[in-house]
Amino acid sequence: MGTIQLLRDARSARDWCAETRAAGHSLGLVPTMGALHAGHASLVEAATRENDRVVVSVFVNPLQFDDPSDLEKYPRDFEGDAELLAEAGADMVFTDDLQGFFAEVPGATVDSIPRVDPGPAAAGLEGAHRNGHFEGVATIVARLFELTEPTRAYFGEKDYQQTLVVEHVARGLGFPEIRVVETSREADGLARSSRNTLLDAAGRERAISLSRALFAARELFRSGERHPLNLRAELLRHLEGVEVDYAEVRDPEAWSAERPVHLQGRARALVAARVGAVRLIDNLALDDLGKC
Numbered sequence: 001m002g003t004i005q006l007l008r009d010a011r012s013a014r015d016w017c018a019e020t021r022a023a024g025h026s027l028g029l030v031p032t033m034g035a036l037h038a039g040h041a042s043l044v045e046a047a048t049r050e051n052d053r054v055v056v057s058v059f060v061n062p063l064q065f066d067d068p069s070d071l072e073k074y075p076r077d078f079e080g081d082a083e084l085l086a087e088a089g090a091d092m093v094f095t096d097d098l099q100g101f102f103a104e105v106p107g108a109t110v111d112s113i114p115r116v117d118p119g120p121a122a123a124g125l126e127g128a129h130r131n132g133h134f135e136g137v138a139t140i141v142a143r144l145f146e147l148t149e150p151t152r153a154y155f156g157e158k159d160y161q162q163t164l165v166v167e168h169v170a171r172g173l174g175f176p177e178i179r180v181v182e183t184s185r186e187a188d189g190l191a192r193s194s195r196n197t198l199l200d201a202a203g204r205e206r207a208i209s210l211s212r213a214l215f216a217a218r219e220l221f222r223s224g225e226r227h228p229l230n231l232r233a234e235l236l237r238h239l240e241g242v243e244v245d246y247a248e249v250r251d252p253e254a255w256s257a258e259r260p261v262h263l264q265g266r267a268r269a270l271v272a273a274r275v276g277a278v279r280l281i282d283n284l285a286l287d288d289l290g291k292c
């Protein structure tokens with residue numbers, strides 16, 4: 001296991017990154033909310049393959065939660081996270097509180113921090129179901145980029161709409177390169193998520209229906225089906241025992257809040273559903289044209 005530096009304030013993290021860059025090292029950044037699992041480790045491993053040094057941020061960002069109880073019960077385990085990150089090859093992990101990340105806003109609160117524009121991909125689906133979510137994501141991601149000035153930053157395909165938002169933020173700043181890492185899944189297909197630890201045994205069983213629905217829609221797409229409504233019906237047919245927030249298909253290259261009338265080349269199915277009190281999301285490329 002490698003050694004990892006633990007920093008508990010944003011200012012020290014900024015200095016560490018500045019020194020690393022000044023020494024001529026390329027720097028990979030992996031932003032996370034902690035409660036880390038093998039999915040996060042796969043991002044860190046991808047980052048270690050492409051960069052001299054890898055830094056991970058852990059911050060349960062209150063700006064991106066529209067539901068206070070969801071924020072409250074989000075799992076937290078900084079020491080455990082550091083162990084997993086050392087194992088995966090990260091060089092430094094840092095955290096801070098809202099005031100530490102936004103030190104230029106005196107007594108910063110969720111309401112007083114100016115938001116960064118998340119761009120057109122924030123429209124619809126997660127953006128429609130979680131008020132202000134992507135503004136909160138864009139704001140913290142821009143701040144993490146400014147603090148660490150990474151060469152590359154790594155995000156999971158699991159949060160597909162988020163990757164489009166993050167690409168918009170990076171285009172605006174002119175850096176870093178954004179890398180999207182394939183979704184890591186349990187053996188039965190369930191996408192790994194920090195929230196899975198909140199599921200009881202019955203909920204864990206029901207949660208499988210999300211990935212099952214996505215893989216069924218991909219089969220249908222591969223058999224030639226291109227009508228979004230028929231693909232959506234296939235998703236819904238498999239989403240059993242969960243409360244569906246949305247089950248939709250989008251063209252990732254022509255993102256819109258509305259369902260496309262027809263699909264030609266690229267297609268991605270995206271689902272969000274509540275299993276009891278736990279909200280889960282997942283998505284899958286239906287076409288074989290993209291990398292992720």
Ligand code: AMP
Nearest residue numbers: 032033034039155156158159183184192
């Ligand atoms: P989170 O801690 O949930 O904010 O996730 C931090 C990063 O890890 C995000 O870029 C996520 O998309 C990514 N991530 C979370 N779960 C997975 C997974 N199962 N596979 C790949 N990446 C993931």
